[in-house]
Amino acid sequence: MxxxxxxxxxxxxxxxxxxxxxxxxxxxxxxPADAPLIVATAGEPDTLNPVLNYGVDGAALIFDGLVSRxxxxxxxxxxxxxxxxxxxxxxxxxxxLRDGVLFHDGTPLTARDVVFTYQAVLDEKVDSTLRSDLDxxxxxxxxxxxxxxxxxxxxxAPFLQRLTLGIVPAAAFDGQDVNKAAFxxxxxxxxxxxxxxxxxxxxxxxxxxxxxxxxxxxNSGVVVAFVPDDNVRAQRxxxxxxxxxxxxxxxASGFDTQxxxxxxxxxxxxxxxxxxxxxxxxxxxxxxxxxxNVAVDRAAMVNGVLGGAGEPAYGPVPPSSEFAEPAxxxxxxxxxxxxxxxxxxxxxxxxPDGIRVKxxxxxxxxxxxxxxxxxxxxxxxxxxxxxxxxxxxxxxEGLTWDAITPRMGSDALIMGxxxxxxxxxxxxxxxxxxxxxxGFFNPGSYASEVTxxxxxxxxxxxxxxxRKAAYATFQRQLATDVPWVFLTYLEHTxxxxxxxxxxxxxxEPHEHDVANSIWWNINTWTRRS
Amino acid sequence: MTAPTxxxxxxxxxxxxxxxxxxxxxxxxxxxxxxxMFALGAASPIDPAQQYAGAAAFTTSEENxxxxxxxxxxxxPLPVQYxxxxxxxxxxxxxWSTSRHEPVADVLAARAGWTLLLVGAALVVVLLASLLLGxxxxxxxxxxxxxxxxxxxxxxxxxxxxWLGLAAIALxxxxxxxxxxxxxxxxxxxxxxxxxxxxHLILPVGVLAVSQLPWFVLFIRDSVADxxxxxxVLAARARGLPGRTVLFGHALRTGLLxxxxxxGTHLPELVGGAVLVETVFSLPGLGAVTxxxxxxSDFPLLAATTLATTVVVLAANLGTDxxxxxxxxxxxxx
Numbered sequence: 109m110x111x112x113x114x115x116x117x118x119x120x121x122x123x124x125x126x127x128x129x130x131x132x133x134x135x136x137x138x139x140p141a142d143a144p145l146i147v148a149t150a151g152e153p154d155t156l157n158p159v160l161n162y163g164v165d166g167a168a169l170i171f172d173g174l175v176s177r178x179x180x181x182x183x184x185x186x187x188x189x190x191x192x193x194x195x196x197x198x199x200x201x202x203x204x205l206r207d208g209v210l211f212h213d214g215t216p217l218t219a220r221d222v223v224f225t226y227q228a229v230l231d232e233k234v235d236s237t238l239r240s241d242l243d244x245x246x247x248x249x250x251x252x253x254x255x256x257x258x259x260x261x262x263x264x265a266p267f268l269q270r271l272t273l274g275i276v277p278a279a280a281f282d283g284q285d286v287n288k289a290a291f292x293x294x295x296x297x298x299x300x301x302x303x304x305x306x307x308x309x310x311x312x313x314x315x316x317x318x319x320x321x322x323x324x325x326x327n328s329g330v331v332v333a334f335v336p337d338d339n340v341r342a343q344r345x346x347x348x349x350x351x352x353x354x355x356x357x358x359x360a361s362g363f364d365t366q367x368x369x370x371x372x373x374x375x376x377x378x379x380x381x382x383x384x385x386x387x388x389x390x391x392x393x394x395x396x397x398x399x400x401n402v403a404v405d406r407a408a409m410v411n412g413v414l415g416g417a418g419e420p421a422y423g424p425v426p427p428s429s430e431f432a433e434p435a436x437x438x439x440x441x442x443x444x445x446x447x448x449x450x451x452x453x454x455x456x457x458x459x460p461d462g463i464r465v466k467x468x469x470x471x472x473x474x475x476x477x478x479x480x481x482x483x484x485x486x487x488x489x490x491x492x493x494x495x496x497x498x499x500x501x502x503x504x505e506g507l508t509w510d511a512i513t514p515r516m517g518s519d520a521l522i523m524g525x526x527x528x529x530x531x532x533x534x535x536x537x538x539x540x541x542x543x544x545x546x547g548f549f550n551p552g553s554y555a556s557e558v559t560x561x562x563x564x565x566x567x568x569x570x571x572x573x574x575r576k577a578a579y580a581t582f583q584r585q586l587a588t589d590v591p592w593v594f595l596t597y598l599e600h601t602x603x604x605x606x607x608x609x610x611x612x613x614x615x616e617p618h619e620h621d622v623a624n625s626i627w628w629n630i631n632t633w634t635r636r637s
Numbered sequence: 638m639t640a641p642t643x644x645x646x647x648x649x650x651x652x653x654x655x656x657x658x659x660x661x662x663x664x665x666x667x668x669x670x671x672x673x674m675f676a677l678g679a680a681s682p683i684d685p686a687q688q689y690a691g692a693a694a695f696t697t698s699e700e701n702x703x704x705x706x707x708x709x710x711x712x713x714p715l716p717v718q719y720x721x722x723x724x725x726x727x728x729x730x731x732x733w734s735t736s737r738h739e740p741v742a743d744v745l746a747a748r749a750g751w752t753l754l755l756v757g758a759a760l761v762v763v764l765l766a767s768l769l770l771g772x773x774x775x776x777x778x779x780x781x782x783x784x785x786x787x788x789x790x791x792x793x794x795x796x797x798x799x800w801l802g803l804a805a806i807a808l809x810x811x812x813x814x815x816x817x818x819x820x821x822x823x824x825x826x827x828x829x830x831x832x833x834x835x836x837h838l839i840l841p842v843g844v845l846a847v848s849q850l851p852w853f854v855l856f857i858r859d860s861v862a863d864x865x866x867x868x869x870v871l872a873a874r875a876r877g878l879p880g881r882t883v884l885f886g887h888a889l890r891t892g893l894l895x896x897x898x899x900x901g902t903h904l905p906e907l908v909g910g911a912v913l914v915e916t917v918f919s920l921p922g923l924g925a926v927t928x929x930x931x932x933x934s935d936f937p938l939l940a941a942t943t944l945a946t947t948v949v950v951l952a953a954n955l956g957t958d959x960x961x962x963x964x965x966x967x968x969x970x971x
Binding site: 235 | 682683684687689690691692693694695696697698699701702704705708709733736737738739740747748803806807810811814817818819820821916917918919920921922925926
């Protein structure tokens with residue numbers, strides 16, 4: 109009996125396998141023009157609620173903010189009828205809402221929804237990390253159904269840049285805990301796409317919002333595939349599953365020669381650099397910091413470590429920003445002669461082992477990096493090699509963040525930050541002496557009165573020309589004091605199918621997943637069949 | 638009452654008593670595992686609030702993070718946290734996953750099924766294939782089939798399953814185009830229909846099965862080869878029974894007994910392999926979230942997945958013991 113059953117089972121399995129093998133595989137390259145566009149990314153959001161940090165910098169596909177950004181990252185009105193107006197003292201901002209905007213469930217957008225969204229961020233019961241970015245916001249009110257007034261604790265010039273946060277419908281949260289609401293997985297917004305389904309770990313399916321205030325999307329929908337592993341994502345791209353995929357530079361370069369695909373390199377404001385703490389006897393000496401700054405070979409790092417997908421960095425304001433100060437840019441290659449001259453002049457003399465010594469102190473320090481981050485590891489090794497050439501002994505140490513944080517006050521660290529939108533955003537907390545030693549804000553306790561004043565002027569001044577002057581001062585002072593050795597700006601690389609029209613790369617922040625990737629304007633993309 | 642029925646009844650009450658005893662043992666085991674989980678979590682230096690913030694952790698102020706920790710109650714003393722978790726568990730509430738931002742019960746409901754399907758299907762393939770291949774290899778020990786099988790088994794054993802998965806994708810999905818490279822359904826599919834999921838599971842199940850197969854095949858081969866020299870097998874052959882009947886009916890059956898235990902003890906390894914396979918084939922199973930939970934010190938989710946795994950292993954052990962008793966008349970359930 110068992111034998112015949114076994115034989116039948118085997119035959120059945122073989123038949124099934126044969127059938128499966130015959131059925132044709134997925135081949136979306138021949139997909140009809142109205143099929144949804146398919147994009148792949150590594151980063152899956154934990155939630156789709158803007159209040160809990162989903163797509164806060166706009167281009168959130170499902171949501172709109174009061175304002176959004178065009179291809180040059182300039183603010184344009186979105187749910188606000190025109191750009192919100194700022195009072196003369198800079199502490200009151202008034203937004204008038206666009207008429208006739210509907211949420212995906214058909215209910216109209218009112219000022220109450222905007223007030224609810226921002227109050228939820230400020231509510232201490234809500235687990236929102238966004239509260240740190242809105243610490244200037246005192247209150248939000250709605251004098252009538254189409255007007256919203258933001259009141260600030262202090263004049264804050266770049267406040268409009270914080271209004272890209274997606275607006276959620278207040279009614280969807282009636283009597284619910286925002287942290288645990290079903291909305292966080294099945295959100296309702298005003299954006300060009302509504303959520304059809306979200307299978308965490310697999311994909312997010314979006315359908316075109318036919319009643320979108322900005323005009324119906326030019327495609328029927330978008331599928332976002334979540335593929336965390338880079339190699340797997342590259343393999344699946346090669347198999348033809350995706351119209352656009354985010355890939356690391358080295359994997360993306362494999363598609364340069366593949367017919368039907370184009371590789372896009374997108375500039376970012378995402379920089380990597382070495383934080384040099386003032387509390388360390390070696391890195392606390394400005395001569396050592398300046399010497400390191402000219403001794404590192406940034407061009408070699410861009411070509412070697414980043415595979416060409418990046419550019420040298422000399423400060424925290426990216427060259428693409430209108431606030432960038434060109435005077436701080438140095439030479440992309442190393443200048444060991446200038447570095448050794450700086451060290452000699454400051455009294456750091458070569459010791460018997462080639463490492464310099466001053467007053468009995470060896471020019472040696474530890475350079476920490478998060479062990480799991482291979483890019484930062486390679487940068488740390490490159491810095492170590494460059495420093496050795498000028499007689500400074502750097503010991504690279506790969507550690508976990510919990511081992512790194514207690515040592516940040518006395519040991520150097522490879523860090524990364526950057527946002528393209530306003531120079532105040534990260535730099536204020538990173539370089540102002542008020543934040544010295546506060547966690548990841550200014551961990552090296554850098555303090556300069558000139559920098560402090562420039563940063564304060566930059567956020568308080570409303571006049572663009574005076575802001576620009578303040579940030580020019582700030583960048584020059586950083587270049588003089590060198591609290592960080594800035595190394596490179598990264599580029600994000602994407603592989604996009606040739607048959608897709610409408611791709612417009614723009615400068616990206618560090619975060620790029622469902623929101624704010626090369627598909628920021630996917631609602632205007634089309635596909636040639 | 639005839640003798641055979643009495644024997645059967647004694648056997649059945651024996652099985653009942655064994656299940657009862659095992660359940661009594663299971664309760665303290667589950668307590669110990671969950672308490673151990675919490676103790677390990679407390680010893681972990683990782684801050685769940687920073688993990689929750691992700692990249693935003695670097696721009697989030699310390700007060701902001703402290704407020705989030707306070708909202709979660711994770712600054713409370715460990716015994717308080719454990720008792721609160723236990724109380725909720727008894728009320729049927731598994732708690733809130735801080736790394737997934739959803740109830741633990743929802744995470745399990747959405748994902749455990751796919752992992753079970755993957756592991757279950759792979760186990761069936763492993764069992765059928767290892768029994769067949771191992772027995773055939775044992776029949777002509779040292780023959781070309783035996784040698785080839787052993788060489789292949791050692792080769793596969795030394796290859797990481799991650800690599801095996803990528804190689805399978807390169808061959809079957811990219812070169813031949815027969816099977817999809819990953820995911821649970823076609824990327825444009827609007828629903829999860831059975832045929833589509835089955836087609837997507839062939840490669841992951843195959844890779845998981847092949848990566849676990851060597852151990853089982855080699856075991857069966859040795860076990861059957863040994864029992865081919867047993868007295869009762871030699872006697873069967875001497876009675877002139879056909880070779881196939883002797884091989885599968887006598888030798889394999891004796892060789893099967895230790896194999897049952899092997900399955901029970903090998904199950905956790907299969908689950909471990911599933912984690913890697915889920916990653917390679919982008920399957921939304923429990924594997925990826927468990928890793929995420931461990932990295933983010935997400936106790937409620939970790940405790941739940943650990944408990945679930947413990948329950949499965951205990952049940953598997955009970956099952957194999959019962960099967961052992963059924964298969965071997967010498968074993969008595971006392």
